Amino acid sequence: MKRLIPFVIAGLLTTASGAAAADDIPVIWPPLEASEVNLNDFLWVARPVVVFADTPADPRFVEQMTLLEARIEDLAVRDVVVIVDTDPDAKSELRTKLRPRGFMMVIVGKDGGVKLRKPSPWTVREITRQIDKMPLRQEEIRLRKATAG
Template sequence: MLRISSFLNTQKQFIPNERYGVQLQFKRLFITCLLTLAAPLQAADNTIFQTLTTDTHNLDKYQWKYRPVVIFAPSKSDADYVHQMKILNESKSALTDRDIIVLSDTSPADNGRLRAKLEPIGFELVLIGKDGGVKLREKRPISAEVLLSTIDRMPMRKANLD
């Protein structure tokens, strides 16, 4: 019994060797890199869906960086708007991969400047290319496949894939 209790009470002294130190440093570096890379992805996920402000009169700040998908609707509870947002939410990674940012205007009474410029009636989805040009206008919700294939046919997208 004495042998067992003395065995349990003795503590092993761990003396790190050079190899262990290198492995530990590598693990720390690896974890730091993962956290650093994951932060922008998380931030991108949080900013992909935004509300369009009433004073926005153009989308110049997105030009050459993003492909804005502007969604106009009579209200947030509009059936077409709810359906379209559900479709887009289910395709977040594909949208992020294609540099898409979704901007919503669900308050026609606020007389937003971009709404006045594009003059949507009821529900409307407008895809703007990175060059700032209108690439697609739809009065009904569209599938993710239609949106993504439209983008995939664009010259800038093809160049990014090569």
């Protein structure tokens, strides 16, 4: 999995540069496992959305993953990488850093800061609206418009 991360990052860089058409946006699915990633690998490149649960059978986890998968393209446009952690016993670096209690969905900005924590599932529309309010995302939109027009 660690060998996959450079390709994910390279694909996101192409998308972030504005050079890729909408059809060229890489769709990152299935999600990455928390035990196999380091948040620092995504710094200034991607916006991790981390979904925690104590078990993959948690109904909130199942609902969140269904919501994300249904509109993963909308997340890819915003350079989102989905990361999951459903094993509290593994004590992943992400679980230690973000300290979830049961189910939790976290949006991490490209700057590495936690932008939102939610104890219940959110739709992709809610997630993308939150991302689109971020100053860095606003700058990306301005740059994309400037290079397109």
